[in-house]
Amino acid sequence: MAPLFSVLFRYLHNLSSLSIIHYLLILTLTILLFIYTQTRSSNPNQGLPPSPPSLPLLGHLHHLGSLPHRSLQKLSTLNGPIMYLRLGSVPTVVISSAAVAENAVRFHDTALASRPRSAVSDILFYGSSDVHYAIFHY
Known part of the structure; x- marks a missing residue:
């Protein structure tokens, strides 16, 4: 496991600071998307009658x-x-x-x-x- 981290560290060290910011931005967006999909998987309309698909701001x-x-x-x-x-x-x-x-x-x-x-x-x-x-x- 230690050689993997040393290779990763050397690779990140060779990259410019701008590309590291891009990678961190992509990582952050991926984590936020994962959290969003996990919170949306639970049914917020429990106990309500059925409804057609809705849009975020307009509703139905x-x-x-x-x-x-x-x-x-x-x-x-x-x-x-x-x-x-x-x-x-x-x-x-x-x-x-x-x-x-x-x-x-x-x-x-x-x-x-x-x-x-x-x-x-x-x-x-x-x-x-x-x-x-x-x-x-x-």
Whole structure:
């Protein structure tokens, strides 16, 4: 093992400093790519409905064409009546079946009716219970 290191040291010693920087840059990029692929291998969407492939910043916006209702119908035939879409940075669950929507509203009505609380809405809209908050954030 020692002769290998001595040969490697002599080879690196003979190279110019610019080429050593290139080799270090390639090594660093290779390590970062390996780390990225290892962290992406675990499924981040565990517990979420199925979704089509997405782009990093756009999410699933590239799947919506000039007629979004037709695009969503095609996506629902491929992914089922419940699907997870990320529209930009907004996570969205799309339900495209009347029976599934009725089931969701019937059994999960409190989770669907809840709205995020914030300090601004607590101050301006009397603890998020004002009529304005109910109308415009429904």
